[in-house]
Amino acid sequence: MLFKDVVGQQPAKEGLTKMWHNNVFPHALLLVGNEGTGGLPMGLALAQFIFCTEKTENDSCGHCVNCRKVSRLEHADVHMTFPTIPPKPGNKGMSKLYIQEFREFIQQTPYGTTYEWLQHINAENKQGNIVAEECREIIDTLNLKSYEGGRKVQIIWRPEYLRKEGNILLKLIEEPPHDTTIIFIAEDLEDILPTILSRTQSVKLAPLHPKDIAEALTYRAVTDPTRAAQIAHIAMGSYTEALRLSNHTDNDLFPGVKDLFNSIFTNNGIALTKFADEWSKAGREQQKNFLHYIIQLLEQAIRARYTPDMPLSLPEAEAQFVRKLAATKTTFDAFDKMIGTITDTMFYIERNAHSKTQLLAMALRMQYMVTNKPLPAGV
The missing domain is CATH 3.40.50.300 (P-loop containing nucleotide triphosphate hydrolases)
Structure with missing residues (x-):
């Protein structure tokens, strides 16, 4: 070698x-x-x-x-x-x-x-x-x-x-x-x-830099550049994990993230229900990868807000999305709570909870968090 x-x-x-x-x-x-x-x-x-x-x-x-x-x-x-x-x-x-x-x-x-x-x-x-x-x-x-x-x-x-x-x-x-x-x-x-x-x-x-992981995945024809960039950011610095993720990530995750946050910020309950229904049909590994990806983008949004001079190691489309998210009135506490509720959702999905119910509950909680409103009882 x-x-x-x-x-x-x-x-x-x-x-x-x-x-x-x-x-x-x-x-x-x-x-x-x-x-x-x-x-x-x-x-x-x-x-x-x-x-x-x-x-x-x-x-x-x-x-x-x-x-x-x-x-x-x-x-x-x-x-x-x-x-x-x-x-x-x-x-x-x-x-x-x-x-x-x-x-x-x-x-x-x-x-x-x-x-x-x-x-x-x-x-x-x-x-x-x-x-x-x-x-x-x-x-x-x-x-x-x-x-x-x-x-x-x-x-x-x-x-x-x-x-x-x-x-x-x-x-x-x-x-x-x-x-x-x-x-x-x-x-x-x-x-x-x-x-x-x-x-x-x-x-x-x-731990490996996402750029190095993405380049390796692309150069070795493991996956296409778009998916490689997304996988690289949720692989936690591990090429082994990136290879595993590539076997369970069947499509571009970014459009799904954009649709979810558009529905959250426009208070579109029908679209949130559709989101939960569609993603409940994906495999559990695919669901977990999608949620990991959302967490990475949220963390990048926090960095973009509080260290704006630091360049984002993301493809341009994702970088623009992150900058827009960072520019919203969403508080740091709301970002933190969203990451927490996504993490909890992954925990329950890993343990075979009903994924449609978990995903819809997560989306509804996030809708309240971005507006800084208290969650209704039972949500």
């Missing part, structure tokens, strides 16, 4: 390559970022960059022998460790037993989650783990000479699953063999042993 294939994270990419070219690259690196921010793709791109024989200043070449081997996870000196389950009762789960499945998983879903990986190997309700035997095998492997006469890279995906067994690796992490790099890829620092944290140099992966 090339750095250019990793969504966003430009500061992290620049920092890593700069450390490499300045010969100050750590022997034990911890990439840490929330699910969907690209930890595993970044780790794989970094491994490819390290082994590339024709690297540029900012990326690997992608076509040399080493690049091709690493991209297929077939380079003899790139060692992978990840959570696994016992293949059968009485056996220990070891990464080497699942390496072919892991290659397939990465090829299919480089931004896949740990849960998705465990389901890929039919873990069902079994708990993934990185066992003590795997830790000892890592030590033995890295203390051997490199197979191809160069460096060695050990990638440990989700060191949170090491638990206390990770203490076996402490001496190796502190004093690895010559030309050996250990790359940990984590999501939750609190679940990593402090003894490991203290021996690694951390690089934080920030």
Whole structure:
């Protein structure tokens, strides 16, 4: 994988390559970022960059022998460790037993989650783990000479699953063999042993910017630019979540939002009833995505009102709508209450409440909120 294939994270990419070219690259690196921010793709791109024989200043070449081997996870000196389950009762789960499945998983879903990986190997309700035997095998492997006469890279995906067994690796992490790099890829620092944290140099992966998510969705032909921009703003900085949303967002959400707010501000009860009826026929995921999208636009409206000099990272049509909404007499308290009632509606819809009733009640509450009128009893 090339750095250019990793969504966003430009500061992290620049920092890593700069450390490499300045010969100050750590022997034990911890990439840490929330699910969907690209930890595993970044780790794989970094491994490819390290082994590339024709690297540029900012990326690997992608076509040399080493690049091709690493991209297929077939380079003899790139060692992978990840959570696994016992293949059968009485056996220990070891990464080497699942390496072919892991290659397939990465090829299919480089931004896949740990849960998705465990389901890929039919873990069902079994708990993934990185066992003590795997830790000892890592030590033995890295203390051997490199197979191809160069460096060695050990990638440990989700060191949170090491638990206390990770203490076996402490001496190796502190004093690895010559030309050996250990790359940990984590999501939750609190679940990593402090003894490991203290021996690694951390690089934080920030939540992805909506612009980067939208560009990736469009470039990779996941969806059209309009839907990509909308999805990017409700994905909460996660490309994994954006991919999930793209599977449950069937059309342009913005016209529905405009119609809803036109009905609210014109006090059109018939149109609100029609809104509830039409959206009650959509799937629950589609309904939730629509409501998430409204919340994002409301939050942007608050920003537009109180920080007007800050540019809006929205397509022009949505940006104009947000500015108009910010210019209304709707109070900050009303915006806050609308976000609260939409959030409550999502909560009830997730729990299989009657969606038409919930959507109509939400729209009626919002109608009262924008006029700053007290809600009638029972609404």
